[in-house]
Amino acid sequence: xxxxxxxxxxxxxxxxxxxxxxxxxxxxxxxxxxxxxxxxxxxxxxxxxxxxxxxxxxxxxxxxxxxxxxxxxxxxxxxxxxxxxxxxxxxxxxxxxxxxxxxxxxxxxxx
Numbered sequence: 001x002x003x004x005x006x007x008x009x010x011x012x013x014x015x016x017x018x019x020x021x022x023x024x025x026x027x028x029x030x031x032x033x034x035x036x037x038x039x040x041x042x043x044x045x046x047x048x049x050x051x052x053x054x055x056x057x058x059x060x061x062x063x064x065x066x067x068x069x070x071x072x073x074x075x076x077x078x079x080x081x082x083x084x085x086x087x088x089x090x091x092x093x094x095x096x097x098x099x100x101x102x103x104x105x106x107x108x109x110x111x
Contacts, residue, residue: 009057018055020064020073025053027071042066 028038039049044063052059052067068075078086 007057014055014057017057017064020068021053021055023073024064024067024071027068027073028053031071033071038067038070041070 035046035049039046042063048059048063052064065075076083076086
């Protein structure tokens with residue numbers, strides 16, 4: 001019998017998903033959208049929307065981002081037009097780094 005190990009998340013991760021979920025709920029309500037309306041626009045069930053608004057860690061990150069975009073929550077603290085600029089900057093930095101990272105081997109050269 002194999003035991004399934006439950007995934008644990010750090011406090012920061014739990015708080016971040018809860019914050020994003022509540023920002024989505026707040027923005028939805030400020031825009032006077034029902035759960036059914038937003039869920040329909042996102043192509044998800046109302047139950048999934050409720051889980052996301054509660055910060056459920058098992059929901060897809062793409063759904064969090066799509067819902068945030070639909071209700072106007074700024075992702076990464078930036079205007080929508082700034083995200084591609086940030087992405088391009090990160091891609092430039094990544095291009096300068098090695099393709100893979102290897103663990104360094106400690107050489108014991110004490111004689």
